[in-house]
Amino acid sequence: MNKIVLAQKAFFNSNKTKDIDFRIAQLKKLKRVLLENEVQMEKAIFEDFSKSAFDNYSTELALLYLEIDDAVKKVRKWAARKRVATNIVNFPARSYMIPEPLGVTLVIGAWNYPYQLSFAPAIAAIAAGNTVILKPSELPVNTSKLMAEMVNSNFSPEFFKVVEGGVSETQQLLEQRFDKIFFTGSVAVGRIVYQAAAKHLTPVTLELGGKSPAFILDDTYLEVYVKRLVWAKFVNAGQTCIAPDYVLVKREIKDKFLQLLMAEIKKEQFAIENHNYVQIINERNVDRLTKYIEPKKVTYGGNHNIQTRIFEPTVMDNVSFSDAVMQEEIFGPILPVIAFDDINEAIAEVKRREKPLSCYVFTSNKALKDKILHEVSFGGGCVNDAIMHISNSHLAFGGVGESGIGSYHGEYGFKTFSHFKSILEKSAWFEPGLKYFPHSETKFKWMKRILKF
Ligand code: NAD
Numbered sequence: 001m002n003k004i005v006l007a008q009k010a011f012f013n014s015n016k017t018k019d020i021d022f023r024i025a026q027l028k029k030l031k032r033v034l035l036e037n038e039v040q041m042e043k044a045i046f047e048d049f050s051k052s053a054f055d056n057y058s059t060e061l062a063l064l065y066l067e068i069d070d071a072v073k074k075v076r077k078w079a080a081r082k083r084v085a086t087n088i089v090n091f092p093a094r095s096y097m098i099p100e101p102l103g104v105t106l107v108i109g110a111w112n113y114p115y116q117l118s119f120a121p122a123i124a125a126i127a128a129g130n131t132v133i134l135k136p137s138e139l140p141v142n143t144s145k146l147m148a149e150m151v152n153s154n155f156s157p158e159f160f161k162v163v164e165g166g167v168s169e170t171q172q173l174l175e176q177r178f179d180k181i182f183f184t185g186s187v188a189v190g191r192i193v194y195q196a197a198a199k200h201l202t203p204v205t206l207e208l209g210g211k212s213p214a215f216i217l218d219d220t221y222l223e224v225y226v227k228r229l230v231w232a233k234f235v236n237a238g239q240t241c242i243a244p245d246y247v248l249v250k251r252e253i254k255d256k257f258l259q260l261l262m263a264e265i266k267k268e269q270f271a272i273e274n275h276n277y278v279q280i281i282n283e284r285n286v287d288r289l290t291k292y293i294e295p296k297k298v299t300y301g302g303n304h305n306i307q308t309r310i311f312e313p314t315v316m317d318n319v320s321f322s323d324a325v326m327q328e329e330i331f332g333p334i335l336p337v338i339a340f341d342d343i344n345e346a347i348a349e350v351k352r353r354e355k356p357l358s359c360y361v362f363t364s365n366k367a368l369k370d371k372i373l374h375e376v377s378f379g380g381g382c383v384n385d386a387i388m389h390i391s392n393s394h395l396a397f398g399g400v401g402e403s404g405i406g407s408y409h410g411e412y413g414f415k416t417f418s419h420f421k422s423i424l425e426k427s428a429w430f431e432p433g434l435k436y437f438p439h440s441e442t443k444f445k446w447m448k449r450i451l452k453f
Contacts, residue, residue, distance in 0.1 A: 001169075004161055005176045008104040008131040011158035017101060017129045020079055024072050026126050026159070030119070031068045033154050034061065040146055041115060048114070048140035049279040049309075051236070059235065060115040063391065067120050070393055070410055071127035078414045079129070086424070089450055093426040099418040101129030102203070103179030108170060108193065110184040110207075111137035111281055112239040112331075118147060121182040121205075122160070124413025130180065131159050135173060137185075138166040139281050171196075178202050180417060184241075187402055194405075205406035205416050207241070208399055209329045210356040214244035214386060215346070215372060217363035219253045225362040225384065226260040232360075232386035234268050234313045237278040238333035242358040242379075244386045245330050246319070248346045251339040258337065261315060262300050268313045279309040280332060286311060289332040292325035301333075321349055343368065347375050355379075355401030360386040379403050 016022055034041070038061065045051045045060070071078075079099050086095045105125045109118035118136045125132045134151065136144045148162040155161070163169060174181075174196035183193045184207040197204045214229055216222075233244050249257050271277040280286045286309055293302055297319060301312035311333050316325060319336035326336060340346040350356070359378040361369050369383055379399035382389050389395055390409075398407025408416045434443050434450070 001163070001172045001176055004133060004157060004163070005104055005178070007158040008133065008161070011156075012101070012103050012131050017126075017131060017159070020076055023075055023127055023129055026155070027068050027072050027075075027123065029154065030123065030126070031065065033150050034064060034119075037146070037150050041143070044142035044146040045114065045140070047142045049281055050275065051278050052276050054276075055235065055278065056115075060113055063116050064119050064123065066393060067123045067409070067413070071123060071414070074411065075127045075414070078127070078411055082420070090424060090426065092430055093424055095422070095424050097420040097422050099128070099414070100421050102417060102419055103130060105130045105132050105180040105182065105417060106173060106176075106178045107132060107134045108173075108181070108183045108185065109134065109136040110241075111139040112236060112241065114140045114143040115147070117184045117207075121184070121408060121413070124408050125180070125182070125417045126160070128414045128417035130417050132161070133173065133178075134160070134162045135165065135170055136162065138164065180204070182408075182416070183207065190404075205398070205408065206404045207397075207406075207408075208357065208402065208404045209241045209331070210354055210399065210403040211245040211326070211329050212242060212356040212358035212360070212378070212381075213350050214247050214360040215362060216247060216249040216253070216257055217343070217361065217368050218250065218365055219256055220364040221362075221384070222253065222257060222260055226257065226264050228385045228388075229360075229362070230261065230264040230268070230313075232388075233335050234265070234333050235278075235387075237280060237311060238313075238335075239278070239281065239331055240387060241331075242381075242387050242390060243331075244335070244358075244360055245356070246326065246336040246338060248338050248340055248350075250343075251341050254337070254339045258299065258315070258317060261335075261337075265300055265313045265315065272310060272312070277310060280304075280311050281309075283309065285332065289330070289334060292316075292330060292334055294323065294325075297323075343371070347372065350376055355399070355403055357399045357403035358382075358387070358389075377401065379407075 042053045042056050045056050081096045081098050084095045086093050107121045122132045122134050136147050144164050148164050151162040177200045180203055181197050182205045187208045190206045190208045297316045299315050299317045301314035304311040314334045316336045319338050355377045357379040359376055359381040361372050361383050363369050380389050393410035396407035396412040397409040398404050434447050
């Protein structure tokens with residue numbers, strides 16, 4: 001590990017990655033490698049957890065192509081000096097900030113969207129002019145192996161290298177000194193990464209998880225709300241960091257909501273019957289999910305098959321905040337429904353918990369929408385939809401509090417992997433001499449006048 005890091009450090013110090021043409025060429029190469037390997041990528045992710053070619057494209061590759069195209073188009077602008085105003089004290093001068101790459105970066109990916117969560121941070125790091133060591137999650141073995149083959153046979157290791165492995169390899173990596181660590185995964189491992197980074201004062205971005213609520217506040221467009229909610233919850237079999245974790249529905253419309261919800265979920269049966277429904281990543285996670293099930297509260301689904309690792313889309317009704325299913329992030333296809341009478345009480349319950357990665361508000365009532373957006377702190381979210389905010393690269397993507405530190409996507413990814421070097425450039429033709437000895441009453445008066453600005 002140490003050799004790879006040192007080789008990357010030496011390469012970074014050669015200043016090659018600071019050249020914008022170099023960055024663009026590497027990004028274009030990455031796109032070509034992805035395009036050339038699309039079929040192999042489909043095959044690998046299907047072998048890992050039955051993810052279909054359709055889902056692979058719409059939830060993994062499409063976002064990567066967009067991120068690459070966006071960076072190729074805009075990186076010159078992002079990397080240009082940013083001129084800022086200069087204050088009167090410094091007259092005559094100009095001020096600007098130079099975005100500079102941080103250096104050798106480590107990207108640690110999660111398993112649930114293995115390509116997207118590994119390559120999207122790497123794209124941002126490359127666009128910003130860094131070298132990258134990428135450690136994909138070891139759980140989807142085929143995608144991890146393929147990413148290593150794709151990158152290591154096309155890029156020089158001193159610039160971009162995939163290191164495969166699990167806990168022990170990650171720990172060895174974390175002992176090294178990096179200039180930036182970008183981690184996607186659980187809160188528990190996020191803490192380990194943060195502690196390891198603190199030893200070297202390495203800056204981190206932590207993309208973590210949490211319990212993201214969905215508020216259903218009226219029935220104006222209930223059919224549309226339900227359609228969008230069901231897709232967002234059950235895509236990837238609920239193994240999505242920003243999936244709506246649970247629903248808070250106004251009691252008067254709960255029955256109507258449940259009816260529509262179950263009718264919509266029935267359509268997922270089509271996916272199961274056609275082997276087009278994502279598997280739970282491993283048996284340990286199937287076991288974890290079964291512990292949340294309270295049979296008397298299940299109004300839909302609830303069954304699973306440990307051999308095939310298929311877990312039915314499941315709805316639990318009459319759930320309370322003290323139930324097992326409400327104690328941790330579900331990260332699977334179980335949707336608890338909690339009815340509320342008083343919106344203030346519902347908001348208070350959300351706020352009693354850790355700040356979620358996302359929050360979704362379904363309503364046509366502007367005042368209620370604004371109230372929730374104003375009062376609840378969360379990473380990002382949608383009004384009248386769920387998870388789709390991730391698809392807009394003009395929006396920073398990241399958590400707050402326990403759901404994460406920092407953000408990325410589009411220009412925010414570039415900023416995450418950059419330092420902004422602030423420069424005051426002074427002209428030497430004029431020197432008022434106010435600050436120098438000997439001080440005098442007149443100088444003092446002038447100084448007071450000038451420093452008022
Ligand atoms: P995880 O934390 O178990 O693993 C993430 C990475 O950390 C993997 O590469 C793994 O090899 C490594 N790792 C695991 N244990 C380690 C240890 N003890 N020391 C060092 N490294 C270790 O997370 P996961 O199961 O892959 O993903 C699920 C979690 O990730 C959920 O909480 C989910 O919400 C979150 N997540 C967040 C985002 C986001 O963008 N915010 C995206 C996807 C997943």
